[in-house]
Amino acid sequence: MIDLLSLELGELEELIVEMGFERYRAKQIFSFLYKQKVNSFDDITVLKKDVRKLLKEKFYFNTLEVVSNFQGKDGARKYLFKLNDGNFIESVLIPMENGRYTICVSTQSGCRMGCKFCATGRMGFKRSLSVSEIVEQVRFILKESGLKTANVVYMGMGEPLDNYENTVKSIKILMDENGLAISKRRITLSTCGILPQLEWLKRDLPYINLALSLHSVIDDKRSLIMPVNIKHPVGRVLESLKDFPMPRRKRITFEYVMIKGINDTQEDAKALLRVMSNFRCKLNIIPLNKHDLMGTKFEPTPLDEIERFASYLRDKGMFVTIRKSKGSDINAACGMLAAKVS
Numbered sequence: 001m002i003d004l005l006s007l008e009l010g011e012l013e014e015l016i017v018e019m020g021f022e023r024y025r026a027k028q029i030f031s032f033l034y035k036q037k038v039n040s041f042d043d044i045t046v047l048k049k050d051v052r053k054l055l056k057e058k059f060y061f062n063t064l065e066v067v068s069n070f071q072g073k074d075g076a077r078k079y080l081f082k083l084n085d086g087n088f089i090e091s092v093l094i095p096m097e098n099g100r101y102t103i104c105v106s107t108q109s110g111c112r113m114g115c116k117f118c119a120t121g122r123m124g125f126k127r128s129l130s131v132s133e134i135v136e137q138v139r140f141i142l143k144e145s146g147l148k149t150a151n152v153v154y155m156g157m158g159e160p161l162d163n164y165e166n167t168v169k170s171i172k173i174l175m176d177e178n179g180l181a182i183s184k185r186r187i188t189l190s191t192c193g194i195l196p197q198l199e200w201l202k203r204d205l206p207y208i209n210l211a212l213s214l215h216s217v218i219d220d221k222r223s224l225i226m227p228v229n230i231k232h233p234v235g236r237v238l239e240s241l242k243d244f245p246m247p248r249r250k251r252i253t254f255e256y257v258m259i260k261g262i263n264d265t266q267e268d269a270k271a272l273l274r275v276m277s278n279f280r281c282k283l284n285i286i287p288l289n290k291h292d293l294m295g296t297k298f299e300p301t302p303l304d305e306i307e308r309f310a311s312y313l314r315d316k317g318m319f320v321t322i323r324k325s326k327g328s329d330i331n332a333a334c335g336m337l338a339a340k341v342s
């Protein structure tokens with residue numbers, strides 16, 4: 001049986017032609033999958049009954065089972081999904097100030113990058129998601145919330161570039177104009193920086209929005225909070241990003257979870273300034289979210305000190321924002337997704 005929601009339109013066309021049907025049927029099916037968001041061939045009413053029967057014998061719908069969905073005070077809604085093999089993932093629907101919505105998707109159940117401040121990193125690694133498990137998070141949430149479209153950020157559980165092929169393919173499916181037609185400008189991939197996948201991304205998905213989980217530009221400090229830095233040092237990652245093809249008028253986002261006494265000193269600000277001067281970029285400072293899995297080692301930097309840090313960089317002409325983390329009361333903010341079944 002073939003996993004229908006893991007197929008790009010071109011692949012579906014080939015299979016449909018192989019089965020002896022007209023090519024345009026594939027487009028019809030694809031459109032029903034993503035525009036009407038059907039979960040069964042029975043709902044693809046433009047197809048004859050005997051055709052539907054044959055399709056049912058060849059393809060299956062890899063849908064997700066929603067275990068719970070909670071809405072926080074600020075409107076962010078967190079979904080806990082159970083995968084076919086019993087593992088869990090989370091996704092979040094976040095209302096934006098401009099009236100639009102953003103869906104934050106997971107690419108793995110757990111994560112093997114082990115960032116010290118991140119709940120997902122602390123829960124360990126279960127497995128990477130299939131293409132359909134990634135795509136279905138968006139399809140499900142759009143259908144359930146009645147939204148036509150949304151921005152999509154690959155910032156949930158897992159490191160997208162550690163599940164490279166499936167991440168890239170899922171983005172191509174989301175972008176297909178015969179389906180959800182989510183524009184590249186509305187999709188952001190967030191990575192802690194893995195090579196050579198960053199290089200491949202330039203070839204496979206140029207002009208996508210990119211966010212780098214930076215958190216420090218000083219090697220020793222970054223290795224301390226992000227073990228991935230030992231294998232992929234920040235200098236090499238930044239070098240690779242220098243010629244990343246960005247959408248017009250867009251900037252690379254550097255994510256910076258601010259941790260008291262670790263990456264919030266004058267030395268850190270000066271080092272950051274040197275790096276930022278080389279990029280069309282934006283620094284997004286995220287006040288550390290405390291959560292159960294973090295232990296007591298890390299504390300958030302007080303807000304007035306975060307402001308001082310940001311002002312230093314702004315005064316030098318840098319573009320800096322301080323994120324008001326949405327969803328922190330339901331453990332759905334950055335670095336807090338840990339698929340707790342409760």
Ligand code: SF4
Nearest residue numbers: 111113115118121158
């Ligand atoms: S911050 Fe991202 S890359 Fe790091 S452990 Fe968490 S999910 Fe993985």
